[in-house]
Amino acid sequence: MTATGTFGLSREARNLQWLLGNLVEEVPGLRSVAVVSSDGLLLLSSDPAAQAAATPAEGRSKGPRGSSADLATIVSGIGSLTVGAARLMDGGGVKQTMVAMEEGSVFVMSISDGSLLGVHAEPDCDMSVVAYHMALFVGRAGHVLTPELRSELRKSLESTQ
Secondary structure (H helix, E strand, O other), X not given: XXXXXXXXXXXXXXXXXXXXXXXXXXXXXXXXXXXXXXXXXXXXXXXXXHHHHOOOOOOOOOOOOOHHHHHHHHHHHHHHHHHHHXXXXXXXXXXXXXXXXXXXXXXXXXXXXXXXXXXXXXXXXOHHHHHXXXXXXXXXXXXXXXXXXXXXXXXXXXXXX
């Protein structure tokens, strides 16, 4: 996980880290995962592909450069684009977005008040399993992700860079 260790973090921050770690462990084929604030800042991330790259598997394709940081930028952009599209179409709030590519997929799901969960997955991942586990994360994290916790997570990431 890219966020700092648990030392000095609140119980809620540690729980959120645990939830993200659980998402990564439970879903095979994830390249990177990011929680992004409404203003596009990375709050929390995990990069299983980078961790696996320490012991490279043959034929494994790599995620985007800087995986979690780049994923946060992509998630923020996709989130903004889909919210604008929903407004133009009078579609209401955006719940989730999925982009399927030849070499992988990107999933974006709303958490709360503009915060987003983004996942970059392998091309052969089971999309229904990814979406299910993302929905579990969102359901468990949505009420916890308060402005105070977002601020704590941002400060925690800034202190590790």
